[in-house]
Amino acid sequence: MIRFENVTKRYPDGTTAVHELSLEVARGELVTLVGPSGCGKTTTMKMVNRLIEPTSGRILLDGEDISAVDPVELRRRIGYVIQQVGLFPHKTVLDNTATVPYLLGWSKAERRERAAELLDLVGLDPSRYGDRYPDQLSGGQRQRVGVARALAADPPVLLMDEPFGAVDPVVREHLQNEFLKLQSTLHKTVLFVTHDIEEAVRLGDRIAVYGEGRIEQFDPPAKVLGAPATPYVADFVGADRGLKRLSVTPIERGDLEEPPVVHLDDPIDKARARMRGEGARWAVVLDDADELHGWLAAEAVDSPAGPASPAAKSQDKTSPPTVADHARRMEAWLPLGSPLKQAFSSMLQHDAGWIAVLDDADRFVGVLTPGRLHEALRRSIDADERDVRRDEVELETVADA
Structure with missing residues (x-):
């Protein structure tokens, strides 16, 4: 669905934000881009909707080179959610949600119906919240409206730049849970930028762990935690990666x-x-x-x-x-x-x-x-290291020694 082919972004002062990046995201896959500040993950995401233009290489969206697409038209086909939400303070929640359908020329009845449907989908009763203004909502509620607005025109791709980073930990966990439920229904192709390895592990089908302008490892969460590809990745995910792995190991x-x-x-x-x-x-x-x-x-x-x-x-x-x-x-x-x-x-x-x-x-x-x-x-970790199924792993215990 999204493919980067040797993409580089170099600024006039000589700074290279992204270096020869090759990456493919499958249709319906949620990929988290994780790494420290300044590593290039947000630049990678912004090149998909051409908020930033690459210096070299190309990016394909559903097989089409995005450099040949009008940037405005491209952005209307891609949902975009940011940490600060960016709601229009003078518009109601319903009108904020209907922004993209309005720009696409939908009728008033169509866009209000779609906005109400999406507010309900993200857990905000449109009859209760639709006529409110952003400053009448909590931080978590504003984030929900931001997600609803990004989904309004039913885009196949969703870009999310630390969308839950501005709320407290309890609300953040709740929003993560709700988004996972939403994604299990909608199956959008998602690039999700975060600096938090636990959030990346919890949400991603696969994780791209960034070093400086390059990806150090691109694997499912369990593989990243169980078999870090480089010392950098091992250090980044932390010495307690075994505990983090509890989040991605299902009960069988x-x-x-x-x-x-x-x-x-x-x-x-x-x-x-x-x-x-x-x-x-x-x-x-x-x-x-x-x-x-x-x-x-x-x-x-x-x-x-x-x-x-x-x-x-x-x-x-x-x-x-x-x-x-x-x-x-x-x-x-x-x-x-x-x-x-x-x-x-x-x-x-x-x-x-x-x-x-x-x-x-x-x-x-x-x-x-x-x-x-x-x-x-233990079986989950051994299975990843040996590339076998979990039920094929035989554990040695103290009693066996």
């Missing part, structure tokens, strides 16, 4: 343990026998629809005098005890494929020794423990 079925599973209406004797048979100190509890309810401790079934649930206390004293009498609710769960970082955070948040993992149909598939999380991270 092979990472999970399979503890005993019991149901709420199972007799306690049945649950006790299953847990003893498997030598387990606890079991996962499902309801009658096979959906996750919680867990059952061995102490609860081994001791008749153990703590009972509220349901048990209100139950008829003559009824035989069931799992429901002693089961505990479990709020720590994640869908299969969630990043290990999210699993680790959830364990800390709930002070849990394990996290339940569900499939797309909300069926229980297993649990992730701290030990298995660590093994998953």
